[in-house]
Structures are given as structure tokens and as C-alpha cells.
Amino acid sequence: MYDAVALFSWIAHHYYYFLAFTVLVILLWNSVVVVGGNEIALIERRWFGSKMPQGRVVALGKEVGIQARTLGPGLHFLIPFIYKATKSVFTEILENEIGLIESVDGSAIPSGRIFATVVAGHNSFQDGETFIKNGGQKGPQIEVLPPGKYRINPYLFKLTKGSVTEIKDFEIGIVESVDGVAIPEGKIFAQAVAGHSSFQNGEAFITNSGQKGPQIEIIPPGNYRINPYLFKVTKGEATKINEGEIGLVESADGSAIPAGRIFANVVPGHNSFQSGQDFIKSGGQKGPQTEILPPGVYRIHPNLFKITKAAAVVIAKGEVGMVTAQDGAPIPMGRLLAQSVQGHSNYENGEVFLKNGGQKGPQIDVLLPGTYRINLNLFQVQVAPAVVIEANKVGLVTALDGIPLPEREYVASPISGHNDYQDGSAFLTKQGQRGPQLDVLRPGTYYINPFMFSVELDDVAVIERGQVGVVVSNVGEDPTEEMKKRLGSSQNGATEEEGKEKYVVPTGFRGIQEEVAGPGRYYLNRRAFMVYVIDTTNITIDWDDQEDTRFDQLTVISKDGFPIQVSVKVVIRVRPDQAPYMVAKVGSIDNLIQHVIHPMIDSSFRNQASTASAMNFLQSRSEEQTKAENRARTDLERYHVECVSVLICQIRLPEELMQTQTKRIIAEQQQEMYKMEQRSQAERTEMEKMRATADQQPTLVASEIAVKVATQKKTEMITLAEGTAESKALEGVGEGKRLKAIGDGEASKIAAIGEATAQAYSKQQEAIGEEAIKQIKIVELISTAIQNGNIKIVPDVLVTGGGNATEGLMGMLTKLLPGVDIPALVKQSAPSAAIGRPESGRA
Structure with missing residues (x-):
């Protein structure tokens, strides 16, 4: 109790000490600033300092106002009442985040610029005073803050957190800069600059004259700390070309394609169009590209290169691919197809095709069965069936290109080395002629260019047993006039004049061939060789009223005016050695029958019937047949035809004439019957006599x-x-001999x-x-x-x-x-x- 009273008494007598102590404590309390481990202290100078320059927001040094500097964690002493400290927490940037800074104070950003220039020494914006002193500019900053904790003056720097730019697998980042120098006129994409580390270093981008606008560079998969205020990043899918596909490329930027060309020249170093900057630097041209993309995954700028997927060219078995180039040199005048060039690997390498002088238009080389990665913008491919010649068929070929045929020639001269017309280039190189070809295609499959050759199927010439083929050749040398005379005179019964009209030539000359073709199958070109198949066995020609006969039965008029219908068979034969001459004379068996035999037989029987009465014609049938046969044999010999026989099968007289004849014959038969009955009765009488005789x-x-x-x-x-x-008689001989005579007589x-x-x-x-x-x-x-x-x-x-x-x-x-x-x-x-x-x- 005493002590407490004494204390209060002391204090009462010494209050000024206490007051002084209190003041001291207050001063010490206001002058000491304790900043925690995750804190910073913002300082405000209230008194006793210079005034900030006009336009400034934060103070520097002894300037009155909120200071640019901050106090970090620890114990700090400030002059009381002059400085005021306000605590704030650290700025923390988490993983997958970035800090975007906008300065509230600083010098003005130059005209035309959007982002402040980067200054050194501010320690990631933690030293605001240095930032201001070093010329830091007011406004959005190019630099970004990576993940971490920062002592940043929130009064001087406004911080916005943003996400890390993540480009996943099979994605690309497409960048557009909102700041930088202007893109040159005529260009669409900004040129690439070095040092910006995939646009994470905006300062390097701007310093190195990065251009404002769409960037030619892209961002591959990964995580990037890119300032989204400076660079707008759009994600896109990587270009994937599947198996069995190709990528057709068209560039949206580059130099101009030369006049007269459609497709851009190939430039090196762009890594299949994945490096747009290298494409542009190497002189890549704007427009459709010659190169294509094979199957794979590509990080290609979709705004710079338009990729169109197309199916690979597949030529199946039994098919052929015809190619038309959309670019190249012009085809020479007078030619239909482009010349063949080497090295383009079945049109898969368009660059080589163009460099080696490939010509624009339909190509002479074709694609055989297989799969091809062909630029379908540069080459148009049409698929057609291969030429298939079946058994018992022959292929007739017509060349659509080549040198012209000589005058008077209908079929081109044969050449070798074109592999059955499958090598059109070799055909043209060896001066193959345009038009119908002499060589034919036998049964098989042929990969022939339909642009170059058209093929027409025809039947094989088949000559059976009992036949020969007479060949008429449209090719070969023309026979001389002397040869025509000689050949004509060699024919049976032919005069020299007839020989000129119907000559038969040896092998190798143009005309009817003297040598005939025997039984077999012949792969003949009917444009060059016409074959007349002639039967060498007996040929029967009928004149009858049956449905299957060639001609109707003959109707002739007899001498007495009666119509007579005659059914006739004519049997002829052409010998093999005479077949060419028969063809030379009348052309064919059908012509022979229609224009020679039929009129001849009809006329022959009309003439014969007109010289006899109807009944006599009927009764003298054998004689009439013999006359017709002899006349036919004589007439047909002139046509080199053998007449085997002429047969009269039936003669039909008018019904009224036949009725009269029938009645007369019936009467005659009745008379004959009566006579027979008389003979029968006489024979019966004789028989009775013989019977009586037999009885006796x-x-x-x-x-x-x-x-x-x-x-x-x-x-x-x-x-x-x-x-x-x-x-x-002996008695008169004498009595002497009587006895002897009697004995002899006895x-x-x-x-x-x-x-x-x-x-x-x-x-x-x-x-x-x-x-x-x-x-x-x-x-x-x-x-x-x-x-x-x-x-x-x-x-x-x-x-x-x-x-x-x-x-x-x-x-x-x-x-x-x-x-x-x-x-x-x-x-x-x-x-x-x-x-x-x-x-x-x-x-």
C-alpha cells in the first residue's frame, strides 16, 4: 500500500518525466516500421519536402507524396510525422500465371507506341524509384512477371494476373502483335525478328524492329509467358496429313509468281512450309505451291499457308492414269501432247517437272497401277480402264498424235520400240505417224494413254476347215502396169484387159494377195487387210418355198403360156487356188450368189421353159436339168467357180392343167386295168387247163x-x-454165097x-x-x-x-x-x- 502511494506520489511530483517518456514512446512507435516476411511498406512523405513535378504521381527522394520506393521485410526507422508507412502484401504470381504490369507514373510513351519502353535496373518493377529515374514510361509495360513473389509498389504499378499461354500437342500458336513498326506495303505478315524467344521477350521483339500485325512465326507446343497485351495468341490445330492423303499448299504471302506461270517456284529451307519466315526470306512466291505435303503432322501457319487435303492418286489394277499439267512451257504448234521429261518421279516432283521443261497440257506419259502423291493443283489426273484385249479379239490402234501420214497411205508405217503402244514418248521419238496403225494388239492387258492412242476391238479372223482366206492388202507397193498384164494373162481364160481390171498380186504388193490363208486364227488389221472367207467345200443354193432357203422357188412361163414353179438346188465349189481370182471378179461368195448365180439360174430356166410346153417341160425334167447344169458350168467357169451339179427338185404345174392330166392318166389306167382283167381271165382259163392236165x-x-x-x-x-x-439183097450174089450170107445176116x-x-x-x-x-x-x-x-x-x-x-x-x-x-x-x-x-x- 505504501509502495503504491509512494509511486503515485512520485509520479505526481515527476509527471513531466512521465509525459516526456510517453512522448518518447509515441515517437518511437511512429518512427519504427516493422515489415513482415510477406509484406512491403509503402511510404508517404507528408512534410518537409520538395514538391513533385507536374504530372508526376509518385514521389522520388525528398519529394512530398507517396514514394516510388518501398520498404521490404524487416525493421525500419522513419521520421515520425514526416513519413507514413502503409503495409501491403507481396505480389505473388503462381505457377501457370504471369504478371502484367501497367505503370501509373513515368515519362510519356512516344507517339505511335502503345507499350512503354523497357528500362533497366528496376528489378522486375520492385524498384519503382529506379524505374522512374531510368526513364520508365507510364502505361502498359512490355515486360511480364514470371511466377514468384514480388515487392511491387501497387500505387506505382498496377498488376494484372494472366494465364501462361499453353500450346498443347497437335496445336500451334498464331500470333498477332498489337505494337511494332508498320508492315511494309504489299506484305500481309510481319517479318520475323530474332531474340524474342517465341514472343516471350517483347522487348527484344520491339527492339529488333518487330512489326505490328499478324506474325509470320508460329508458336510450337509448350508453355509460354507471353504478354497478351502485346501479342494476341490464337490457338489452331496442327496440319495432319493422314495416310493415303496429300496436302496441297497455297501461300497467302510472298513475291509475285512470274508472268505466264501459275504455280510458285520451289524454294529451299522452309521445312515443309513449317518455317514461314524462311519461306519468305528464300523468295517464296504467293499463290499455289508446286510442293505438296506427304502424310505426317506439320506446324504450318494456317493464315500464311492454306492447306487443302486431297486423296492420294490411286491407280488400281487394270487402270491407267492420264495426266494434264496445269502449268509449264507451251506445247509446240502442231502437237497434241506434251513431250516427256525425266526425273519427275511419276509427276510426284512438280519442281523437277517444271525445271526440266515440262509442258502445260495433256501429258504423253501415263501412271501405271500404284499410289502417287501428286499435286492435284498442278496435275489433273483422270483414271481410265486399261485396254483389255480378250481372247478371240484383236485391238486396232489409231494414233492421235505424230507426224502426218503420207498421201495415199491409209495405214501408218510400223515402227518398233514403243512396247505395244505403251510408251508413247518412244512412239513419237521414232517418228510414229498419226492415224490408223498397222501393228495390232493381241489378247492381253495394255496400259495405253487414251490421249495418245484410241483402241478399237475387232474379231479375230477365223478360217475354219474347208475354208480359205483371200486377203486384200491396203498396204505395200503398187503393182506395175506390166505386172498387172502379166498377172491378168496368168489367169485361166483371162485376157489382158481383164487382167488390168482384176489382177491378183504377190505378197508385199497392194491388192488381192495371190497366196491364200489356210485354216487357223489370224490377228489381222482389218484396216490394212480385208479378209474374204471363202468356203472351198460344196455350197448348196436353194430356190424353194421353205423358210430356210435363200431364194423363193423359180416361176417361169412355158411355151403354151402356163406358169411353172420350179424348185432348184445348185451345188458349187471354189477351189483354193482359184479363190483370189473369184474374189477379184465378184468380191465375195455372197456377191457371187446374189449377182451372178441367182440371175443366171433364173434366166436359164426362163429360157428353157419358154421353148417347151408345160407338160413337155415336166416330162423332160432330166433333159432340162442337164441343159441347166451344162449352161451353169460354162457360165461359172468365167468366175473361177466350179459347178458341181444343178438339181431340179420339184416342178409344179397349174392346178387346172394337172387336173386334166390326172383325168387322162386315170382313164388310161382304167383301160390298162380292163386289159389286165382280160389277161387275168385268160390266165385263169389256162390255169384250169393246166389243173386238169395235172389231174390226169x-x-x-x-x-x-x-x-x-x-x-x-x-x-x-x-x-x-x-x-x-x-x-x-445178098441172095442175088449167088447161091454159093447164100449160106454165108444167111449166116452173116443172122x-x-x-x-x-x-x-x-x-x-x-x-x-x-x-x-x-x-x-x-x-x-x-x-x-x-x-x-x-x-x-x-x-x-x-x-x-x-x-x-x-x-x-x-x-x-x-x-x-x-x-x-x-x-x-x-x-x-x-x-x-x-x-x-x-x-x-x-x-x-x-x-x-
Whole structure:
């Protein structure tokens, strides 16, 4: 208690000390500034200083006002009441951020400039006093603050945070500067300057005369601290050319393309148009570019280069690509196609094409099947089917370009080395002629330029067995007049005049070839060689009313005025060696038939019919056929054709004439029938007679046998009479010889009887056979026995059937003489019985 009272008492007696201490504490409190670790102190000088210059905002040094300088973390002593400190936190720029500074004070930005000039020594705007002293300019600053903490006077510098410019993969940054020198007149893009580190160093950009406006440089993928107030960055996609695609490029800036040219010259060093600044520096030209972009990813400025994607040229199997160049030298006058140049790698290298003198227009070289990266702005590609010649076909080729054909020539002279017209350049180099070509294309696939050659399909010339081909050549040497005479006279029956009109020439000369083509297939050019196929076998030509005949049946008028319809067949043949002459004469088999044979046959039969009546013509058909054949053979020989035969198949007379003829024939047939009936009745009568005779045949046989026996007896009696006559003749010789004569007579008698008997038997044997003689003897014995009554042949009572007595007798004899063929014996004996019948009658 005492102490407290003493203290207050002391204070009361010494208050001035306390007051002084209080004042001291207040002074110390106001003079000491403690700045934390994340703070800065803004200083304001209130009293006792010079006045700031007009237009200034922040004070420097001893100038009254808010000071440009700041106090950093720590303990600071200020004169109380003269300086006032205001604390502020550090300016912190986070990752992926940038600080954009605008100065509130400083010198004026020069006219025409937007951003302040960069000054040194201000330590990233942390030393405002130095900034002002070194000529820092009022307004937006070019420099930016990277991530970090900064002691920046917020009264002097207005800070705005911005984002880091992030360019992702497959993106590009397109930059436009809002400050810089002016772009030269005629230019669209600012020229590239060095040192700005992808536009992160705006100071270097401005210092190095960076130009205001769209920049030619682009920003590749990455993170960039770019001042967005100075550079406006627009993100765009990288150019991606997929597989099977190409990129066609057109530049929006560059020098002018030379007059007469359409596509820009190729310049080096631009890295596939990814370095626009190098493109411009190297003299790149504005407009469509010759180079193309193959598949890949490209960082190309889309405002400088317009990229158009197009499909790669794909020529499939069985196709051919025709190319038309949109730029190049002009094609020489008189030529249709551009000349071939080397090194352009199937038009994929347009630069080489143009440098080597490639010509504008349709190209002679073609693209074979494959995939090609061709600038479709420079080269237009048309796809057409390859030429396919199928089996049994032939390709006829016409060249659309080349030197002109000589006069009078229809087909171009053949040349070699053009690989079946697939190498058009070689064709032209070797002076190939324009027009129809002699060489043909055989079956196969050909990659031929349709701009250069047109191909027409034709059938193969097929000559079958039994045929020959007569060739008419439109190419070769012309035969001389002497050759025409000689060839004409060599033909059968041809005169010299005829030879001039229808000559046949050897191989190699123009005209009908003497040598014919045998059976086979021939790949002939029908423009150069016409083939007439001639049948060498028999050819039949009909004149009939059938549907499948060539001509209607012939109608002719007879001498007596009746129309006659005649169906005719004519068979002709052309010998192989005469076929060329026949063609020379009439041209073809069809011409021969239509214009020679048909009129000839028609006229021939009309003439023949007019000389005979209708009935006579019908009845003399064979003679008429022979006449027509002889006449046709003679007429056809003049045309070197052999007439095999002319046949009249049918002759039709008018119906009324045929009815009259039919009635007359019917009457004649009826008369003939009546005659036949008469003959039939006569034959019937004769048959009845023969039947009756046959019925009496057994009796006749027996009678014949009896006649034969009587004949033999007659012969015996004649012989005896002759012997008696001789005997009487010998009586006159003399009595002396009587006895001898009697003996001789008796001997002669016996000999005569024996001889006569022998002769009779011999004749009988020759007539009826030895066996029949035996049977006749048996019958004679039986007959004698019957006559003598020794055998009873007829029974007392006879009962007969349907037959007659002869049949019964024959049957009985067959039983009595088993083994003897009585009917045969009767037949053999019938002649003898007939001869002896009169004698037995007389007996």
C-alpha cells in the first residue's frame, strides 16, 4: 500500500518525466516500421519536402507524396510525422500465371507506341524509384512477371494476373502483335525478328524492329509467358496429313509468281512450309505451291499457308492414269501432247517437272497401277480402264498424235520400240505417224494413254476347215502396169484387159494377195487387210418355198403360156487356188450368189421353159436339168467357180392343167386295168387247163412209158426189116454165097438187135436214168403180168374217196414197190410216153 502511494506520489511530483517518456514512446512507435516476411511498406512523405513535378504521381527522394520506393521485410526507422508507412502484401504470381504490369507514373510513351519502353535496373518493377529515374514510361509495360513473389509498389504499378499461354500437342500458336513498326506495303505478315524467344521477350521483339500485325512465326507446343497485351495468341490445330492423303499448299504471302506461270517456284529451307519466315526470306512466291505435303503432322501457319487435303492418286489394277499439267512451257504448234521429261518421279516432283521443261497440257506419259502423291493443283489426273484385249479379239490402234501420214497411205508405217503402244514418248521419238496403225494388239492387258492412242476391238479372223482366206492388202507397193498384164494373162481364160481390171498380186504388193490363208486364227488389221472367207467345200443354193432357203422357188412361163414353179438346188465349189481370182471378179461368195448365180439360174430356166410346153417341160425334167447344169458350168467357169451339179427338185404345174392330166392318166389306167382283167381271165382259163392236165398226170405218165416201149419195139422191127432187106439183097450174089450170107445176116441181125437194144437203153439211161430204166422194166413186167392175167390189179369192188383213179393207182403202186418214187418216175417218163402214144394208138 505504501509502495503504491509512494509511486503515485512520485509520479505526481515527476509527471513531466512521465509525459516526456510517453512522448518518447509515441515517437518511437511512429518512427519504427516493422515489415513482415510477406509484406512491403509503402511510404508517404507528408512534410518537409520538395514538391513533385507536374504530372508526376509518385514521389522520388525528398519529394512530398507517396514514394516510388518501398520498404521490404524487416525493421525500419522513419521520421515520425514526416513519413507514413502503409503495409501491403507481396505480389505473388503462381505457377501457370504471369504478371502484367501497367505503370501509373513515368515519362510519356512516344507517339505511335502503345507499350512503354523497357528500362533497366528496376528489378522486375520492385524498384519503382529506379524505374522512374531510368526513364520508365507510364502505361502498359512490355515486360511480364514470371511466377514468384514480388515487392511491387501497387500505387506505382498496377498488376494484372494472366494465364501462361499453353500450346498443347497437335496445336500451334498464331500470333498477332498489337505494337511494332508498320508492315511494309504489299506484305500481309510481319517479318520475323530474332531474340524474342517465341514472343516471350517483347522487348527484344520491339527492339529488333518487330512489326505490328499478324506474325509470320508460329508458336510450337509448350508453355509460354507471353504478354497478351502485346501479342494476341490464337490457338489452331496442327496440319495432319493422314495416310493415303496429300496436302496441297497455297501461300497467302510472298513475291509475285512470274508472268505466264501459275504455280510458285520451289524454294529451299522452309521445312515443309513449317518455317514461314524462311519461306519468305528464300523468295517464296504467293499463290499455289508446286510442293505438296506427304502424310505426317506439320506446324504450318494456317493464315500464311492454306492447306487443302486431297486423296492420294490411286491407280488400281487394270487402270491407267492420264495426266494434264496445269502449268509449264507451251506445247509446240502442231502437237497434241506434251513431250516427256525425266526425273519427275511419276509427276510426284512438280519442281523437277517444271525445271526440266515440262509442258502445260495433256501429258504423253501415263501412271501405271500404284499410289502417287501428286499435286492435284498442278496435275489433273483422270483414271481410265486399261485396254483389255480378250481372247478371240484383236485391238486396232489409231494414233492421235505424230507426224502426218503420207498421201495415199491409209495405214501408218510400223515402227518398233514403243512396247505395244505403251510408251508413247518412244512412239513419237521414232517418228510414229498419226492415224490408223498397222501393228495390232493381241489378247492381253495394255496400259495405253487414251490421249495418245484410241483402241478399237475387232474379231479375230477365223478360217475354219474347208475354208480359205483371200486377203486384200491396203498396204505395200503398187503393182506395175506390166505386172498387172502379166498377172491378168496368168489367169485361166483371162485376157489382158481383164487382167488390168482384176489382177491378183504377190505378197508385199497392194491388192488381192495371190497366196491364200489356210485354216487357223489370224490377228489381222482389218484396216490394212480385208479378209474374204471363202468356203472351198460344196455350197448348196436353194430356190424353194421353205423358210430356210435363200431364194423363193423359180416361176417361169412355158411355151403354151402356163406358169411353172420350179424348185432348184445348185451345188458349187471354189477351189483354193482359184479363190483370189473369184474374189477379184465378184468380191465375195455372197456377191457371187446374189449377182451372178441367182440371175443366171433364173434366166436359164426362163429360157428353157419358154421353148417347151408345160407338160413337155415336166416330162423332160432330166433333159432340162442337164441343159441347166451344162449352161451353169460354162457360165461359172468365167468366175473361177466350179459347178458341181444343178438339181431340179420339184416342178409344179397349174392346178387346172394337172387336173386334166390326172383325168387322162386315170382313164388310161382304167383301160390298162380292163386289159389286165382280160389277161387275168385268160390266165385263169389256162390255169384250169393246166389243173386238169395235172389231174390226169399219172395216166399220162403210164401212157408215156408205154409209148417209149412201143418206140423201142418199132426200132427193133425197123432193124429186123433192114436185116431182111440186106438178106434179100445178098441172095442175088449167088447161091454159093447164100449160106454165108444167111449166116452173116443172122449175125448182123443179132448184132443189130443188140446194138439197137444197147442204143435204146443208152438213150433211155441218158433221158431218165439207170434207176428209172430198172423201174420201167419192172413196170413192163407188171404190165405183161397184168395182160396175161397173172396179177389182178382192179378189185371186184372199188370204193374211192375224193381222189380219182389215177391217185388210187399211184398209191397202190407205191405199196407194191416200196422205196420207188413213183411220182418222180412218172415225171421223167412223161416225154417218152408222149412220143410213144401215137404208135400205141396205131397198134
